[in-house]
Amino acid sequence: MALPQMHFKRGSPKPEIPEDGVLRYYTMRFCPYSQRVNLILNAKKIPHHTVYIDLSEKPEWYIDYSPLGKVPAIQLPQLPGQPALVESLVIAEYLDEQYPGAGPLFPKDPLQKALDRILIERLAPAVSAIYPVFFTKDPPADAIPNFEKALDVFEQEITKRGTPYFGGDKIGIVDYMIWPWFERFPALQYTLDSKYQLDKTRYKNLLQWRDLVAQDEAVKATTLDPRIHAKFMRTRHEAKPDYDIAFEPL
Amino acid sequence: MALPQMHFKRGSPKPEIPEDGVLRYYTMRFCPYSQRVNLILNAKKIPHHTVYIDLSEKPEWYIDYSPLGKVPAIQLPQLPGQPALVESLVIAEYLDEQYPGAGPLFPKDPLQKALDRILIERLAPAVSAIYPVFFTKDPPADAIPNFEKALDVFEQEITKRGTPYFGGDKIGIVDYMIWPWFERFPALQYTLDSKYQLDKTRYKNLLQWRDLVAQDEAVKATTLDPRIHAKFMRTRHEAKPDYDIAFEPL
Structure with a gap:
């Protein structure tokens, strides 16, 4: 990986990505949707070049890859016209279908x-509720209660499924698609005066699931320490997001 | 179809749906996301019972079918546990995979x-921009310019594809998933003083596409006259949505 570990921003020259037909992955290092794609790339051992994008000051050339300037995006230089794809779930499903890896991550059965x-979409209310807690100084008082209520769905579901992973005995698409937020929740113990953590009784099975998923090789390859997430959140509190903080030592 | 043509609301007793194993479709008659599912049900000639839900005052029992109280939902009474599915695109893909009909609507090629x-998701900015024009009395001044800019993407794309439908020579998933909003845009000629219509030059190929899709049998089976949409919009302007207006004569 010859590409620089830094977020390209407005005015940054277009990176010289090797013309070797290798998939290109456009991301912001703290973006949970981008991490979803990174998890699939790692789980399926798909070779790729990584290009980091500064989301506050996007480089002018980025619109060529992601029409709305969003991350994640992937580009497929080995295909005619070098098509680019956006939307984390669309990319995840495309990669799952095109790269067999150690087996499919999406269930084969259409109903499942x-x-x-x-189920993946049902994380959205929890995410909406917790975002102001992550990224603002004065979140609404009902943010954490709303977040916890939305998260109950996942405790109930992992309990109902009765398997170590949402995917069953093996890690699957639900596990990877919801993981990025579970990596970020523990940062709140560093950013909030209450040293907030998920309740060990209320989320018993979900926390067991979290500890298990944390050991997955693809997860370990993409993970950031909660203290680094906390540092990034603090830069957002000050409205000065520092994306490159991801590459600094703790 | 023995079920009543009315929207069930708070206090409505649970409808007696025949226990005949036939798919159940939960909808609100003016909901464009629900219409997506209705289009697939019709295109694939899938037998179904229709249950209309009043979205302002939802019946208490509806949460059993749609965990967040949303429409559309489908229920599959022929399967163990009678599972229910939500999210229009998830339902559309499930139905497309399970019911061959006259052929698949989603492309077989993973990249396409x-x-x-x-492309379906790229309608979202146009929808966001036009919603206040549909449903409020005083939409922001930049609503229509923003809407038109977002819609340019579709004029460019149908022109680039160079086929009568987004699906090619046959109607496909993009055509059906975006149609409901194109059915509603002409209502603005009745609700706005300007008698707004899409510009015939700027959206030349897209309007040609619209006229063609309007002739599709599944579209005709689900469509409402733009004057009925306009009547419904006016009830929303008064904050008194009248869903059953769909079943009244013009």
């Missing part, structure tokens, strides 16, 4: 696949 | 499927 896609 | 899913 639909149910898993719905 | 990903590109089509991304």
